[in-house]
Amino acid sequence: MDLRDFIRVFRRQLVVIIAMTVIGLCAGAIVGLVTPQRYEASTQLMVSVDAGSTSSPVELTQGNSYAQQVVESYRSVLTSSLVLQPVIDDLGLDLTTDQLAAKVSTSLGTRGVIITTTVSDANPGQAARIANAIGDSFATVITDELERREQATSYRIRIIPVQPATVPTKPVAPNLPLSIMLGAVLGLGAGIGIALLRQVLDRRIRTLDDVEKAVAAPVLGGVALDPEASARPLIVANAPHDPRAEAFRSLRTNVRFLFPPHGTGVFVVTSPGPSEGKSTTAANLAIALGESGYRVALIDADLRKPRVASLFGIEGAIGLSDVLIGRVSVNDVIQRWGRGTFFVLPSGTVPPNPAELLGSDQMSTLIDDLKAAFDVIIIDAPPVLPVTDAAVLSRLTTGALLVAAAEATTTDNLTAAAERIVAVDGKVLGTVVTMLPVRGADKTAYGTYGYGALAKA
Known part of the structure; x- marks a missing residue:
């Protein structure tokens, strides 16, 4: 830890440090008041x-x-x-x-x-x-x-x-000011110690260094925390000038460098655990790529807890799972969204065996068929750690984009997710950090990824 890290820790734990200092001050005052005079x-x-x-x-x-x-x-x-x-x-x-x-x-x-x-x-x-x-x-x-x-x-x-000794007129103890000062100093020391201990024990992602140390892949982008994100999840389409929309466009630029030299880029977007922003990231990245003129297909492969259909406001009762079991053709259920060349394939009926379907030959064939019609395919997959679906899909694609939530995802989980993908011969192409803080001690800990949100804040 350098000086900036220490300052960031102290700012983050300022309430604890102040509280311990006040407790120490009060304890010193109590000791000074109850100690018999000497x-x-x-x-x-x-x-x-x-x-x-x-x-x-x-x-x-x-x-x-x-x-x-x-x-x-x-x-x-x-x-x-x-x-x-x-x-x-x-x-x-x-x-x-x-x-x-x-x-x-x-x-x-x-x-x-x-x-x-x-x-x-x-x-x-x-x-x-x-x-x-x-x-x-x-x-x-x-x-x-x-x-x-x-x-x-x-x-x-x-x-x-x-x-000779004379009768003293003033006690030498207790020294109330000294007791208060010593109590405050001890409380401050205890507060700093607790702050440093909490920092050591806190395994959540706090800085870009944490992300880069956890995964041997570059950080492709970062998206700021927005309390209103649930009210306007498709920020690229709904508020194109919002800092978060600009962040997704920056992510699009970096993802373009991951395209294969020839053919279609197929990317799995997943996360270590739930509620880390993978579906929103996949949706907005797909929209941003569509804005650039790419023919884009967004597939909701989270057959356990699908979200894509609700995000886009489309019918999702029939979709990917129905295509994989041969009930319908992909052309019957894939839906154009907007006026461009952006299509969405919802998850469809929730099956009893999602992992088997996603790892089947039918899924591989479907991806090959879509490659002939699209420039880029974005697959929203389930979280890596709870189930094997995303790891299975990563073998069929160009690679995986791991989404991690700042101050929520732990470095241990992020590392474990990457290792699980690599273990099945998949590739982790990069990471995306969501929910970047726009205020407080950690707002500057992510380099320039949060600059737009900081300007807004």
């Missing part, structure tokens, strides 16, 4: 070395170095039971030494001889009392220890209070 009081103690009044400068320097060496070990003494137990006893605290130690933190000053002891407590006065008591207890412990060892060294350590 106060901190600090006392500072200096570790000093008394080398005697007659000490030389060298001895004083050595004494100072000695103090810096021992002060780190003294920090651990501050939180030991040796120091804390007397504090608990003197103040009557209902705590163990471990519990009290959890409230205490220590740090060293920049010169390494000043120890800062900080006590955290819900009661500000109690925090100050404990901090001062720890300082006193620490000084006593260190002094007593040194008295037992004074013969082992020429230095005498002194603990000097530098700054």
